[in-house]
Amino acid sequence: MIKESQETDLRCYLADLERAGQLTRVSKEVDPRYEIAGVMLKAAQQGKPALLFENVKGHSFPVAANLCASQERLAMALGVSTEAARDVYRERVNRPLPAEVVRSGPCQEEVFSSVDLALLPIITAHELDAGPYITAGVVIVKDPRSGIYNASFQRILPLTKDRAEAAFTTRPSKEFSPSLKTGQPSTSVAQATLCVAIRNRAMILCPSQSLLGFIPLCS
Numbered sequence: 514m515i516k517e518s519q520e521t522d523l524r525c526y527l528a529d530l531e532r533a534g535q536l537t538r539v540s541k542e543v544d545p546r547y548e549i550a551g552v553m554l555k556a557a558q559q560g561k562p563a564l565l566f567e568n569v570k571g572h573s574f575p576v577a578a579n580l581c582a583s584q585e586r587l588a589m590a591l592g593v594s595t596e597a598a599r600d601v602y603r604e605r606v607n608r609p610l611p612a613e614v615v616r617s618g619p620c621q622e623e624v625f626s627s628v629d630l631a632l633l634p635i636i637t638a639h640e641l642d643a644g645p646y647i648t649a650g651v652v653i654v655k656d657p658r659s660g661i662y663n664a665s666f667q668r669i670l671p672l673t674k675d676r677a678e679a680a681f682t683t684r685p686s687k688e689f690s691p692s693l694k695t696g697q698p699s700t701s702v703a704q705a706t707l708c709v710a711i712r713n714r715a716m717i718l719c720p721s722q723s724l725l726g727f728i729p730l731c732s
Contacts, residue, residue: 522619522712526590527565527577535562535586542568545645549576550638557582572634577710612662620708628675633709635671646670651711652679655704669707677707 530536537556543549543566556564557579563586566576581587588598591605635645647669654663667679 523577523710526580526712527563529589530563530580530586533589535589537562537564539564539566540568542570544570545572545576545634545636547637547640549578549636553578553582569634572632574632574634576634576636630671630677631674643670647677647707647709649709651708653706653708657704679705679707 527536531538539552543552549566549569552566553564556562560583561579563580563582564576564578566578569576579586581590584595584598587602588595591598591601593601633647635647637645638648650667650669651664652667652669655661656663669677669679671677
């Protein structure tokens with residue numbers, strides 16, 4: 514079990530998984546087009562540890578996968594026992610902590626002047642997919658009218674190097690303005706940000722309730 518104070522970011526969580534024998538490093542070159550997804554599926558079906566692909570074809574970034582593909586790893590991400598994970602998850606979702614506004618953070622340690630999604634090793638999972646998808650991205654959207662924020666897991670389809678699209682198809686949040694919930698045209702622009710490689714605990718506790726409609730994400 515990972516203690517509450519130990520997991521501070523994704524790197525720490527990967528280190529904790531490795532110490533627990535729950536992480537396999539893959540040094541062989543793998544293709545982000547179909548191959549990574551195929552290995553992920555077989556590993557999950559066979560109850561294998563999480564995966565860290567260190568040599569992704571055409572990219573300098575590694576890919577971490579199957580981080581929550583077992584009850585044990587879900588519990589580890591929450592820092593609790595497997596037996597307590599369900600109750601702890603329910604409690605934390607129902608009693609979220611208030612957001613803390615800060616001037617800077619670790620995510621700003623390296624800032625790029627322009628966006629190039631092609632730098633990311635985004636995988637293509639299925640041959641009938643429209644293209645490669647970011648499948649573990651948390652999208653945070655600010656309602657332009659109420660100022661309320663919404664965070665949700667979404668599949669992100671890159672369109673160009675600096676434009677992508679997310680389809681919001683789950684139950685709408687009542688706090689958001691009707692134009693966003695229904696996808697009807699509006700003169701207001703919703704501000705959105707895409708978060709990837711965030712700490713595992715924050716990722717699995719991200720609310721699943723989101724908006725309806727399509728929101729373009731761009732630089």
